Amino acid sequence: MSSEQTNLKPKLKLAVYWGSACGGCCVSVLDTHEKLLDIVAAADPVFWPIALDIKYKDVEAMPDQSIDLTLFNGAVRNSENQHIAQLLRKKTKILVAYGSCAYMGGIPGLANFSGKSEVFERAYVETESTKNPERIFPVTEYPVEEGTLKLPKFFNDVLPLNKVVDVDYYIPGCPPQSERLIEVFTAIVSGAQLPPKGSVVGANDKTNCDECKRTKSENKTIDRFYRPWEIQDDKETCFLEQGVICMGPATRGGCGVRCVEGNSPCRGCYGPPPGATDPGAKMMSAIGTMINADNPEEIDKIIESIVDPAGLFYRFSLPGSILGRKVQ
Amino acid sequence: MEEPRIGVYVCWCGTNISKMVDVEAVTNEVKALPNVTIAKNYKYMCSDPGQDLIIKDIKLHNLNRVVVAACSPRIHELTFRTACEKAGINPYLFEMANVREQDSWVHTDRTEATNKAIDLVVAAIRRVRYHEPLQKRFVNVNPATLIIGGGISGLTAALEIANAGKQVYLVEKSDQLGGQVKKFDLTFPHLSSAQQMIRPIVQRVDNHPNISVFLETEIREVTGYIGNFKTAISVNGGDPVELEFGNIIAAVGLKPFNPEVISEYNYKEFPDVITSFEFEEKLLAGRILTVYGKEPRNVAIIHCVGSRNKKYHEYCSRVCCMAALKYVHQVRAALPSANIFEIYADMRAYGKGHEEFYALTTHRQIMFLMYDQQKKLPVINQADRSDNCNMIIEMDELLSGQSIEVPVDMVILMVNMEAQENVKQVVRAIGVSLCGNQFFIEKHPKLDPVATTTGGVYIIGTCQGPKDIPDSVAQARAAAARILGAIAQGSVPIEVTTASVNELLCCGCQTCIGVCPYKAISYDENNKVSIVNEILCKGCGTCGSACPAGAIISKHFTDLQILSEIEGVMSMS
Numbered sequence: 073m074s075s076e077q078t079n080l081k082p083k084l085k086l087a088v089y090w091g092s093a094c095g096g097c098c099v100s101v102l103d104t105h106e107k108l109l110d111i112v113a114a115a116d117p118v119f120w121p122i123a124l125d126i127k128y129k130d131v132e133a134m135p136d137q138s139i140d141l142t143l144f145n146g147a148v149r150n151s152e153n154q155h156i157a158q159l160l161r162k163k164t165k166i167l168v169a170y171g172s173c174a175y176m177g178g179i180p181g182l183a184n185f186s187g188k189s190e191v192f193e194r195a196y197v198e199t200e201s202t203k204n205p206e207r208i209f210p211v212t213e214y215p216v217e218e219g220t221l222k223l224p225k226f227f228n229d230v231l232p233l234n235k236v237v238d239v240d241y242y243i244p245g246c247p248p249q250s251e252r253l254i255e256v257f258t259a260i261v262s263g264a265q266l267p268p269k270g271s272v273v274g275a276n277d278k279t280n281c282d283e284c285k286r287t288k289s290e291n292k293t294i295d296r297f298y299r300p301w302e303i304q305d306d307k308e309t310c311f312l313e314q315g316v317i318c319m320g321p322a323t324r325g326g327c328g329v330r331c332v333e334g335n336s337p338c339r340g341c342y343g344p345p346p347g348a349t350d351p352g353a354k355m356m357s358a359i360g361t362m363i364n365a366d367n368p369e370e371i372d373k374i375i376e377s378i379v380d381p382a383g384l385f386y387r388f389s390l391p392g393s394i395l396g397r398k399v400q
Numbered sequence: 401m402e403e404p405r406i407g408v409y410v411c412w413c414g415t416n417i418s419k420m421v422d423v424e425a426v427t428n429e430v431k432a433l434p435n436v437t438i439a440k441n442y443k444y445m446c447s448d449p450g451q452d453l454i455i456k457d458i459k460l461h462n463l464n465r466v467v468v469a470a471c472s473p474r475i476h477e478l479t480f481r482t483a484c485e486k487a488g489i490n491p492y493l494f495e496m497a498n499v500r501e502q503d504s505w506v507h508t509d510r511t512e513a514t515n516k517a518i519d520l521v522v523a524a525i526r527r528v529r530y531h532e533p534l535q536k537r538f539v540n541v542n543p544a545t546l547i548i549g550g551g552i553s554g555l556t557a558a559l560e561i562a563n564a565g566k567q568v569y570l571v572e573k574s575d576q577l578g579g580q581v582k583k584f585d586l587t588f589p590h591l592s593s594a595q596q597m598i599r600p601i602v603q604r605v606d607n608h609p610n611i612s613v614f615l616e617t618e619i620r621e622v623t624g625y626i627g628n629f630k631t632a633i634s635v636n637g638g639d640p641v642e643l644e645f646g647n648i649i650a651a652v653g654l655k656p657f658n659p660e661v662i663s664e665y666n667y668k669e670f671p672d673v674i675t676s677f678e679f680e681e682k683l684l685a686g687r688i689l690t691v692y693g694k695e696p697r698n699v700a701i702i703h704c705v706g707s708r709n710k711k712y713h714e715y716c717s718r719v720c721c722m723a724a725l726k727y728v729h730q731v732r733a734a735l736p737s738a739n740i741f742e743i744y745a746d747m748r749a750y751g752k753g754h755e756e757f758y759a760l761t762t763h764r765q766i767m768f769l770m771y772d773q774q775k776k777l778p779v780i781n782q783a784d785r786s787d788n789c790n791m792i793i794e795m796d797e798l799l800s801g802q803s804i805e806v807p808v809d810m811v812i813l814m815v816n817m818e819a820q821e822n823v824k825q826v827v828r829a830i831g832v833s834l835c836g837n838q839f840f841i842e843k844h845p846k847l848d849p850v851a852t853t854t855g856g857v858y859i860i861g862t863c864q865g866p867k868d869i870p871d872s873v874a875q876a877r878a879a880a881a882r883i884l885g886a887i888a889q890g891s892v893p894i895e896v897t898t899a900s901v902n903e904l905l906c907c908g909c910q911t912c913i914g915v916c917p918y919k920a921i922s923y924d925e926n927n928k929v930s931i932v933n934e935i936l937c938k939g940c941g942t943c944g945s946a947c948p949a950g951a952i953i954s955k956h957f958t959d960l961q962i963l964s965e966i967e968g969v970m971s972m973s
Contacts (some may be wrong), residue, residue: 277904278906279905279949281909291914292914307694320909321907321911348949348959358946362914
């Protein structure tokens with residue numbers, strides 16, 4: 073028994089953490105279904121707040137570099153996210169920014185179109201379900217009889233993981249497709265040659281149109297933009313050619329074009345292809361060429377039919393793009 | 401990539417740069433930057449000793465990148481690229497920072513101008529690190545030329561090229577050659593006969609062994625590229641004839657503006673309100689008569705009809721003022737006792753002999769009346785029986801400040817020259833651009849007025865903008881000289897900084913195809929990727945910015961190069 077055990081390959085130590093996240097990334101790990109058993113067979117989860125009751129102090133007590141693989145999902149929104157990111161970086165050999173939020177800021181990153189004070193105003197004063205005439209806002213320290221209560225500091229900016237710590241790999245997606253996670257995980261477990269540090273893994277270099285089955289042509293002239301519910305999608309023609317903004321051409325493949333397969337335009341969660349540093353700018357220049365008008369008034373009119381362009385084109389990528397945030 | 405070893409040279413340009421930019425400070429500031437091997441400044445970098453400095457340093461210090469901070473790259477980029485080439489490094493491993501036109505010449509604060517120079521030089525240094533060597537390419541030139549338009553410009557260019565022994569295909573959409581000039585009686589300012597001028601030219605073209613004329617023919621599509629164009633034309637609806645040629649001249653001209661839209665002039669209501677072109681018909685027929693068959697006792701000539709007025713055309717048509725003065729002489733000669741009214745908005749007499757012509761006209765017993773184009777146009781009304789004239793022009797006379805009524809029997813409207821109806825079809829076929837006034841856009845408004853951004857395509861005459869006969873003829877001969885030069889060389893260099901598709905990244909969305917103004921991109925159905933024909937490509941970069949997948953690389957203007965340059969500009973301040 074003991075000899076058999078020593079012959080076993082040592083199990084990897086795995087951590088999964090959520091920063092500013094919705095929980096979907098953690099669920100995508102569970103979504104591996106029966107393959108989860110293979111994961112657990114090959115790796116011991118040593119820290120995973122959604123699934124295991126392990127405290128921060130337990131992690132702090134672990135030796136440095138003792139965790140083989142950390143899947144860090146969620147953006148960095150506050151000092152707690154930042155602290156744990158730094159802690160896990162110290163404790164981990166391979167730190168992966170897992171999912172759109174950790175990769176480029178994701179949906180929480182849209183908060184960078186405003187700042188902390190606007191977010192607080194909305195959350196603690198204006199929301200329809202809130203009554204706060206005294207304008208009480210969260211504070212980082214609050215003295216009570218028993219001592220001082222502490223809350224993490226809310227940052228003005230949402231940050232992608234690599235603005236806080238050194239990141240080894242990125243797995244994009246909102247959430248990443250579980251199949252891609254298994255591929256990457258299997259590669260790490262099997263000791264295969266890993267790609268250069270900083271690579272985006274679990275995704276293609278080509279963008280989604282490459283795998284998209286819809287018919288595409290050069291005829292991309294748009295007289296007005298439609299939101300998906302405003303047209304009768306013919307289910308065959310490229311969404312852009314029907315006037316519906318689809319982020320497919322500016323978004324890495326790897327998801328299996330699932331949204332478009334489900335007759336919904338690509339929202340861009342897999343992020344930009346290699347070399348395209350600013351997906352929003354890329355898509356906007358592409359869209360600009362499709363507008364079927366040659367005088368400024370007509371062009372303006374067509375552009376006005378795009379609802380929330382900034383949020384649309386930077387839906388998953390604002391903090392990690394060149395733009396980064398709205399100028400304050 | 402080999403480690404960049406950059407030589408940086410800051411030019412004084414005598415005192416042009418050095419009086420406003422502390423060149424020594426710039427040199428010192430950039431000396432210690434990463435990858436800068438050597439940094440120097442010199443009085444005149446473009447001089448032979450200046451260039452030798454670069455050449456020697458490249459060899460001595462084994463430099464593989466060069467930055468010169470001096471004037472505009474339009475002036476000396478080629479000079480320094482050639483110097484790099486002489487020293488054995490690829491000319492595209494050079495970058496120029498413009499610290500004269502964009503800095504010393506436009507600023508008055510020496511400290512700020514110096515800081516700006518540092519930013520610009522740092523940007524160039526950051527950029528040049530990512531420059532890649534590019535190779536010059538040439539294509540052979542087919543010696544035949546296609547000329548579109550058989551007016552005075554097209555005819556002149558055709559003869560010039562044909563007389564040099566080269567084949568010309570002259571295509572004219574109407575049923576005769578001669579263009580607008582053939583509709584004129586006399587020309588200004590010498591009052592010489594237009595007919596005696598144009599008829600022999602048409603005849604020479606018709607009989608020239610090297611010129612094939614195709615009347616009633618329009619060009620719908622041209623394929624190919626500089627040196628090697630092709631088109632299929634159909635004459636009188638017959639079988640298409642395929643033509644091959646190396647260069648194209650567009651000489652499609654302009655057409656008279658239709659004044660019907662100007663309600664003040666009642667052009668269609670009153671038969672004796674006629675355009676300048678209709679008046680020419682009368683002159684050619686030899687009689688100036690009203691529709692009633694009578695000699696008009698009062699003739700008014702209204703200037704700027706459809707010109708210099710944002711409602712119609714904002715631009716000046718350039719030739720109408722002098723043509724109007726020409727009519728004064730012709731009416732006076734034909735009708736010695738008629739009253740002649742020149743109703744003008746501004747008198748423009750800028751050409752050779754024009755001011756003298758204007759002065760001469762003022763002695764012909766006529767009345768000059770000025771109106772304000774921006775405030776109120778003259779209004780032509782029907783006269784009463786008792787008025788003893790056909791029509792009355794009501795106008796606010798600007799010089800006297802009076803509202804007056806002018807009796808007239810005939811009104812000549814000096815109509816604007818505007819684009820032909822089929823102009824968009826032509827520009828699409830030959831791959832050139834139109835400006836807001838629908839004039840063909842030249843490659844450079846001052847230094848390259850007959851070339852276009854499409855290699856081998858030239859524009860002459862009024863389609864490039866309103867102009868008179870001498871200017872049109874000068875352009876025709878200029879374009880002919882350019883084309884004969886290319887034919888004599890036998891081959892021409894083509895753009896090096898083209899776009900290319902990274903097939904590993906192209907997703908086949910085809911966004912790029914429609915945006916290319918040079919029709920250089922096609923879709924490869926087999927590999928499901930876009931392909932750039934690098935002979936057709938002019939490196940304009942439109943596809944590179946449109947490509948959402950980042951798959952199109954604009955050589956010499958890659959994202960990495962441009963972003964590094966921007967980072968450089970931002971890095972010091």
